[in-house]
Amino acid sequence: MLDVVTVLTYNAVINLAVMIVATIAWARSPRQKEIVFWALAAWAMVIGTICSSLTEHVPYNILAYVGGLIYVARTGLIRLGFKEFYGQPYRLWHAFSIAVLVSTAMALAEVLEDPTPVRVSLVYLGSALNIGLGARDLWRGKPGERLPSGRLAAAVYAAYALASLVIAPLPILYPIEFVGRTPVSEWLTYTSMLLLVFNLLAFLMAMVLKLERGGEIQRQLAERDHLTGLVNRRMFLHQAAGLSTKAGTAIAVLDLDHFKRINDTYGHKGGDDALVQFAERASRLLPADAVFGRLGGEEFGICLPGQDHASAWSTINAVRLAIEAEDMHSDHHRFRLTFSCGLVVTDGSDRSLDAWMAEADAALYAAKDQGRNRVVLHETAPLNVESSATHLEALVLADWEDAARLSA
Secondary structure, eight states, X not given: OOOHHHHHHHHHXXXXXXXXXXHHHHHHOTTOHHHHHHHHHHHXXXXXXXXXXXXXXXXXXXXXXXXXXXXXXXXXXXXXXHHHHHTOOOOTTHHHHHXXXXXXXXXXXXXXXXXXXXXXXHHHHHHHHHHHHHHHHHHHOOTTOOOTTHHHHHHHHHHHHHHHHHHTTHHHHSOOEEETTXXXXXXXXXXXXXHXXXXXXXXXXXXXXXXXXXXXXXXXXXXXXXXXXXXXXXXXXXXXXXXXXXXXXXXXXXXXXXXXXXXXXXXXXXXXXXXXXHHHHHHHHSOXXXXXXXXXXTEEXXXXXXXXXXXXXXXXXXXXXXXXXXXXXXXXXXXXXOEEEEEEEOOSOSXXXXXXXXXHHHHHHHHHHTTSSSEEEOTTSOTTHHHHTHHHHHHHHHHHHHHHHHHO
């Protein structure tokens, strides 16, 4: 049968191992604040364990007070680590706010004949609150990011918080007994083992999320344009290749007009600002299922599934009109931007993406030859597209204007 001393030994060894790993991670990445918080939490756990092992030298009520506060603060540091990891707002005092409340409640418990059971219960309760708030932060995550183990980590922390909450009344219902200065309690033995497992899982989940974030960053670097955040040429062609085999897929190749003049006039920062703002504005206007990528330099590609000639021309032309109507800005400079576009709509025939892209490129050159700032369909498209698309274009522009009013 396990006893408290044996459990404390297990705690010391495992917490020491966690502390060493966290400290090494801290030393390797000192600028990553989430690792700093997690390493401090690991150190706090070791210090708390040391306090618990000094029962032969220090009265248990003092150890329960000091060690308990360290334990609660540790869970607050873990929570701050996840807030930093997900880019959620926080203040440093958030790590210690619940520990301060627990400390106050512990001081008030001195009026009781035997305050120790209440003190121990408050430690479990404070920890449950910190861990539960951490589970909520994990569940919220980071907008636009979905790490595979994010929800699993939230579930682990929720179970950790629930276990601490269930344990909280046990010190009052079944007070800890002492043989000399050594605590003896069957429930304390087994619940300490349970919480040790949860504590280990908590740190493992943190490391798993860090690894997944690293993998996600590598994937983003491989698939995304670093400046605009759009898919890069390789990923655009990969996604467009699958859609081009279906009839009714619009493929557009567009080029920003006189972009070299913008770079020459406003510098490369002005050009970069124009690219970023163009990508953001066009992304807001395009349908949710559109594939929008930067093909290189000032050239972009758009793939619109489920379109006919009229709707495809209308959608792209609405983007053109909206871009033309709004100033770009870089520092104190303001300027207008237009683009030329070549457009083709697939017919479901057994043709390669390269063939469709070549036709879109030919239409793009035609747009430039005709004076730029226009959308030109490949010459095999119906000739009455512009008149049939007028109503659709008006609807798309109305959506753009509504979005612009809301953002303003």
